[in-house]
Amino acid sequence: MENQELENYLAKLERALGAISVSEKAEIIMEIKSHVLDAVESSPDRSLSEILKGLGEPEQVANRYLLERGLEPQKAPKHPIVKWLVIGFLGTFSISVVAMFVLLWNFTPLVQVDEAKGHVKILGGLIDVQEDNGRVKIGDGELKIGGDDFEIEFGSEFSGTEEIDVSKVKKALFWFNNAKLKFRNSETSEIEYDCDTNGEAHVGENSGTMEFNLKGTSMASCKVSVPKGIDVEVKAQNGIFNFLDLENNLNFEGMNGKVRFQPGKEVAYKYKMKVQNGLMDDFESSDKSDAYKIEIELMNGKIKN
Amino acid sequence: MYLVMEIEIKNWLTQIKKGYLDLCILALIESQEKTYGFQLISSLGEHGITVKEGTLYPLLNRMTKDGLLQARWETEDIQGHPRKFYSLTQTGRNNLKAMRTEYESMYVTFEDINTVGGKNGKSRA
Numbered sequence: 001m002e003n004q005e006l007e008n009y010l011a012k013l014e015r016a017l018g019a020i021s022v023s024e025k026a027e028i029i030m031e032i033k034s035h036v037l038d039a040v041e042s043s044p045d046r047s048l049s050e051i052l053k054g055l056g057e058p059e060q061v062a063n064r065y066l067l068e069r070g071l072e073p074q075k076a077p078k079h080p081i082v083k084w085l086v087i088g089f090l091g092t093f094s095i096s097v098v099a100m101f102v103l104l105w106n107f108t109p110l111v112q113v114d115e116a117k118g119h120v121k122i123l124g125g126l127i128d129v130q131e132d133n134g135r136v137k138i139g140d141g142e143l144k145i146g147g148d149d150f151e152i153e154f155g156s157e158f159s160g161t162e163e164i165d166v167s168k169v170k171k172a173l174f175w176f177n178n179a180k181l182k183f184r185n186s187e188t189s190e191i192e193y194d195c196d197t198n199g200e201a202h203v204g205e206n207s208g209t210m211e212f213n214l215k216g217t218s219m220a221s222c223k224v225s226v227p228k229g230i231d232v233e234v235k236a237q238n239g240i241f242n243f244l245d246l247e248n249n250l251n252f253e254g255m256n257g258k259v260r261f262q263p264g265k266e267v268a269y270k271y272k273m274k275v276q277n278g279l280m281d282d283f284e285s286s287d288k289s290d291a292y293k294i295e296i297e298l299m300n301g302k303i304k305n
Numbered sequence: 306m307y308l309v310m311e312i313e314i315k316n317w318l319t320q321i322k323k324g325y326l327d328l329c330i331l332a333l334i335e336s337q338e339k340t341y342g343f344q345l346i347s348s349l350g351e352h353g354i355t356v357k358e359g360t361l362y363p364l365l366n367r368m369t370k371d372g373l374l375q376a377r378w379e380t381e382d383i384q385g386h387p388r389k390f391y392s393l394t395q396t397g398r399n400n401l402k403a404m405r406t407e408y409e410s411m412y413v414t415f416e417d418i419n420t421v422g423g424k425n426g427k428s429r430a
Contacts (some may be wrong), residue, residue: 031342067363
């Protein structure tokens with residue numbers, strides 16, 4: 001029995017079990033699921049939510065497993081998305097920096113960790129991560145992550161407009177690493193883009209696809225408006241991705257973060273949404289043959305509407 | 306009034322219930338030979354012991370790791386869902402025996418203390 005509420009609970013439990021081995025985690029999850037199924041069968045007048053409440057918060061249940069084994073219970077992360085985003089950002093920022101980080105982990109003066117405050121300083125402050133206020137300083141630039149959102153303060157701008165001839169250009173393809181994106185419906189026949197970023201970005205047309213390549217950047221904050229009718233494909237690593245009132249087929253692939261798809265009023269969509277670890281709101285697909293196909297795939301995070 | 310008393314002795318109750326619960330769980334599993342979590346919660350409930358599910362499963366998990374219990378996944382029929390059944394290991398049986406002896410001896414000692422004059426045998430009014 002596929003039940004999103006139960007699956008969400010079990011996903012949170014799995015995450016909160018943290019240090020326990022994968023196979024043991026799997027058994028624990030299976031046993032809790034088995035219990036819930038028994039509870040649902042034996043008390044049909046109790047709702048699933050009530051039964052889950054009776055179990056307790058997944059983090060509390062996990063903590064009890066950890067305590068029984070003499071392991072440290074996990075501190076609830078202040079902003080769970082911040083943790084994913086910070087790990088994701090650091091992971092893709094630069095392989096050489098991460099390698100250095102791993103090497104220098106043994107040399108404690110160069111990596112200072114204050115666990116209680118969630119503060120990590122690496123390489124004398126070259127990378128400075130403060131989890132509780134969501135500030136990640138990398139070199140001269142700064143990335144501020146607050147709750148589920150972030151601000152970028154890097155210097156370069158990448159912006160312009162591209163006139164789209166729908167007889168020639170069928171697709172707009174966007175490549176990002178870490179990004180905060182806002183895609184809207186353009187009322188014109190142009191793609192308008194306005195980005196704050198670092199690194200190199202290119203735009204060019206290639207066999208019917210208008211390609212926006214920001215792979216050379218580690219961070220980008222972009223507002224893009226796309227005309228109706230062309231296909232939109234976005235590939236990104238980590239970040240916050242908003243798609244508002246689109247009248248396009250959309251294919252999005254991302255690693256960690258939050259995706260928001262706001263359907264246009266009176267527009268028909270057919271949804272194919274997938275989150276490996278995380279949460280997803282309900283999306284109702286239309287059975288109209290001309291409905292726009294919306295495919296969103298995210299490893300860790302949330303898909304909201 | 307009972308509730309008020311419970312609150313005042315809350316710390317003591319928590320401590321004593323921990324050991325008592327371990328003993329009761331082992332004894333119940335022994336009497337049923339094998340049982341699964343949900344069934345155990347019901348059985349404990351029938352005997353007046355309320356355990357939160359969120360407490361019991363981690364406990365069973367710990368007892369299994371400590372070698373007192375062995376667990377086996379079993380599915381009743383093709384449509385059923387798998388359940389984790391627990392039974393006592395030899396170590397579990399030995400422990401239970403030792404715990405029972407201790408518990409009974411504690412009970413006797415307490416009864417003894419409770420009697421005014423101790424070994425004189427005069428009972429409380």
